[in-house]
Amino acid sequence: MTRRPTMDDVAERAGVSRALVSLVMRESPRVSAGRRAAVLQAATELGYSPHAMARRLASRESTVLAVLVSDLRNPYFADIVEGVDAAAAAAGFEVILGTGSRRPDAEERSVETLLSFRPAGLVLLSPVLPAAAIARAAENGPVVAVERALRLTAVDTVTDDGRAGSGLLVDHLVELGHTRIVHLDGGHGAQSSTRRRGYLEAMQRHGLTGWVQPSEYTEDAGVASVRRLIETGRPFTAVVAANDINAIGALSALADAGHRVPQDVSVAGYDNTSLAGLRHIGLTTVDQPRADMGRLAVQAVLERLRQGRTTPVRHLLHPRLVVRRSTAPARPAGRATSTA
Amino acid sequence: MTRRPTMDDVAERAGVSRALVSLVMRESPRVSAGRRAAVLQAATELGYSPHAMARRLASRESTVLAVLVSDLRNPYFADIVEGVDAAAAAAGFEVILGTGSRRPDAEERSVETLLSFRPAGLVLLSPVLPAAAIARAAENGPVVAVERALRLTAVDTVTDDGRAGSGLLVDHLVELGHTRIVHLDGGHGAQSSTRRRGYLEAMQRHGLTGWVQPSEYTEDAGVASVRRLIETGRPFTAVVAANDINAIGALSALADAGHRVPQDVSVAGYDNTSLAGLRHIGLTTVDQPRADMGRLAVQAVLERLRQGRTTPVRHLLHPRLVVRRSTAPARPAGRATSTA
DNA sequence: TTGTAAGCGTTATCAC
């Protein structure tokens, strides 16, 4: 609580001018070795470290990168943040985070707060903000939206290729001999329409008929939709769920109905969350290069900042298939509903 | 990228002085309604919002609360951060987050960065920083450590009562008729020694012999230690794991060995992570009031700040038992190892 | 109620 030492304190103690201290702190090469040492010593003795805000105010340039995390609870974003963090640190930027709990109004407030720090750039992770608000933010500097489709020329985007990911899963299942492959639709969830489209296209590519069952990105929805699926009486041998948690709901509904996974029915998720990797679960899924997505977002900001790029860039990242125990060759009979 | 409008711009447009704009922005009551309206209109027309850093520099007081999150991936912390966030917002504070990936050096750097913003206070979530570094940080203002025992008078602490939590689990199992209850020890994990102590004390209280099997806060360690447990040939009917993920490892090792949960063996976790609540898993566990912990941390900062408290406060929060399907009455025989 | 002017802790632009 005692007043922190300022540059003037250091200057006085070292017997030099404040300007010289400033040069030393910024590691300027044109300071004599002797003075530099004196300043450095005075600084450590006083426990001085530069005041980041005053520095930015005076230099008129910010080294703060603001990141809006729509949902801190979701480890998916934590992975992206780690990528952002690493890339930002490497570029000499500090990262400040804000959170919005996936509510548009809370996100807008959070963005306001972040912008009040006058950051050099703003990274939005899967924001639910209205596009107009994003456009407004983009008037103040580079904005990158991750996992959100946006056509604004002022905003760069980084997304994973959900179509390709669904395609990977369908290809994998077809290779295992499956033909009756159901997709649980993600409903209102982000990326759900892309994933559905990828599924339908891949099915068509293989000459198979698509079968989409409405669901949501939740465990409960997975349970409910698989129950309905079974009630139809139509046979199926594989389920491509909306995401991992949805797949886990599907798993438990199948178990309740006496269907064994993967002997009777194969199940796949999406996102490769830590859940999918649990021994207990062992879910075949799709993994996005999340750290890379974070890195690319930072890179996009830097390009606008340092190279003056003004045309938007659209990164579409390729996901990777992760095969685990929840998928296996289709049973010759192909009638999953007759197991019990 | 165009220069953001400043207070002077607003003042000029509204035909008033900069000081008056400042008063309006800070919602001072002693401004005439007419001028206030004019200023507000000019501000919205220009899209003006105050420069947070300049404001703090001039007012010599910070409304920034810095939070170090040791591990963003862990949803446990996300819950605490939400509590911090809510309480900070209510008190008119902005929150900035830093992360350290549970590496002491990375955490120290992160704290340095956070302090360069000259925050009003610093909240450390389960830090792995050396105590000396924490003491140093505390020279600059209020510091609160969450989930980390610390005897520094300059630092307030908020922790959950791990002893009580383990006690709740043992009481619950004893009530179900269990006597051969094993504890998987958390090893190097935070709070593990407290949880072990709570287990041992509770066992003693019930006149039972404690049995501690070394483990870690991971799934793999849970698997390995239960395997070793079974190899001993000594009968047991219940397992109090180090935490939830450890318990899930235990579940799968038990399943591999042909032991049914909860018919043959009861299993309990700790932390009430989202994993525990999965239908597929249904783990009995202990829940900490995480949002409250965040709130209390903010409150502690505020007390030092506004009420000038200088004596440290130690909050010890009471956990809650959450009973799910993984625990059940002990089998009369009480011989778990003879099922297969 | 409103305006003037002196900071806040730095960097940038000049001189020397």
Add this chain to the structure above:
DNA sequence: GTGATAACGCTTACAA
């Protein structure tokens, strides 16, 4: 190389 001195965008006595 080093040192004055004017910004940076704002708050805050103090005057008016």
